[in-house]
Amino acid sequence: MAEAYPWQxxxxxxxxxRAQHAHAYLLHGPQGTGKRALAERLMARLLCQQPRDTDACGQCKSCLLLKAGTHPDNFILEPExxxxxxxxxxxxxxVAFVVQTAQLGGRKVVLIEPVEAMNINAANALLKSLEEPSGDTVLLLVSHQPSRLLPTVKSRCQQIxxxxxxxxxxxAWLASAxxxxxxHERQELLALASGSALMALSLHQQGVREQRALVVEGVKKLLKQQQSPSQLAEAWNGVPLLRLFDWFCEWSQRVLRYQLTQDEQGLGLADMRKVVQYLAxxxxxxxxxxxxxxxxDQxxxxxxxANLNRALLLEALLAQWAQLPGTR
Incomplete structure (x- = not known):
């Protein structure tokens, strides 16, 4: 059964x-808030043959098929x-699935996540099913970025x-997880995950605190000219490229903010405060x-x-970073 989160x-x-369900729901919100789990919980409830109170029973034929991933009236659409x-x-x-009759005699339920992964042609192909789903079909659309969706898709769904x-x-949730x-480790994880407990747990499982310590130490050595951009680019091989760019983007923003405000509250996590202040x-x-x-831009x-050369891109980033001090 999908996990239930207290904030939901x-x-x-x-x-x-609800006694009556909309034919299409658009569940939207920032990434890492448990939207997929909510959609899966609702999917199980809608397909269950003997729901108890507000949840699926977990025991009926429909629940067991869903758990096994072989439910004939369930369709999950996500990137390959x-x-x-x-x-x-x-x-x-x-679309072919939606026009079929439900094999277990109940509802058909479709889950699409993330909806914004559909290009224009794919989104247009979905419109007719959204407008007139056949039989008792419920479509659950999950979106992290609803602003990227076609207005025609959004207007055909009940937005939640x-x-x-x-x-x-x-x-509290992260403490139990x-x-x-x-x-202090949990607080640091939450800060790195912009407050999302689910993202914080995922980052912990990816070893983000160890990655962060490696990168911060490298930045300090770079500024002291103890390590070169090419050495660091190689040493950071295990850190996802987007994560590195997110951190450098945040640090450059904090440098600018401190230059403008001299507000020490805006220096960010303790590990980089002195570096941010020094660069500012x-x-x-x-x-x-x-x-x-x-x-x-990068x-x-x-x-x-984009088809990027990771090592060259990181070297270029670090070369720019190393040149910042002394430009005053």
Whole structure:
């Protein structure tokens, strides 16, 4: 059964308690808030033959088939490879599924995630199914970036904003998920995950604190001219490229903010505060702005899965970073 998160409980009671369901729901909100789990919980509830109270029973034929991944009236549409688009051919398969009769005699339920992975052709192919799903079909669309969706897709769905956990809920949930971690470790993970407890857990499992320590130590050695850009590019091989660009993007923003405000509260995590302050004091604002613009441009290419030479890109980033102090 999909995990239930405490910050979703009020919304869940509203959704599960409905006598009549919309033919299409658009569940949207920032990444890492548990939207997929909410969609899977609703999918199980909608397909269950003997639901108890607000949840699926977990015991009936329908629940057992769903658990095994062989439910004939369930269709999950997602990219064939992580971070790739959903293709129009995949949507055509979905459209063929929607017009069939339910094999178990109940509902058919479709889950699409993330919806924004569909290109224009794929989204257009979905429109008819969204407008007139055949039989008792419910489509559950999950989106991290609803602003990227076609208005025609959004207008055909009942839009549901998925709630964010409060700071206290995030801290409590992460404490129960990582009981052996120190309090300061959990706080650092939450800061690196922009407050998302689910993202914090995922980052912990990826060894993000160790990656961060390696990168921060490398940046300090770079600025002291104890290591070269090419040495560091090689040493950071195990750190995802987008994560590196996210961190450097954030640090350049903090350098600029400190130059403008002298506000020590905005220096970020303790591991880089002195470096950010040093760069703010030793660098020309125009140079920091130029570097930040370059980082943002390259980050867009990384996001767009451009065919980039990782080592050369990192060397270029670090060469710019090393030149910042002394430009004043």
């Amino acid at each position: 409980e009020a919304l869940w009671q509203q959704l599960a308690g 490879e992580a971070d790739k688009p959903i293709k129009v051919d995949q949507v055509r398969e979905l 904003a998925c709630p964010l956990p409060s700071q206290a809920q995030s801290q 990582l009981p052996d971690a120190e309090e 004091q030793k660098s020309r604002q125009a140079s920091v702005l130029d570097t930040q613009t370059w980082i943002l 980050r867009q290419k990384v996001l767009g899965k």
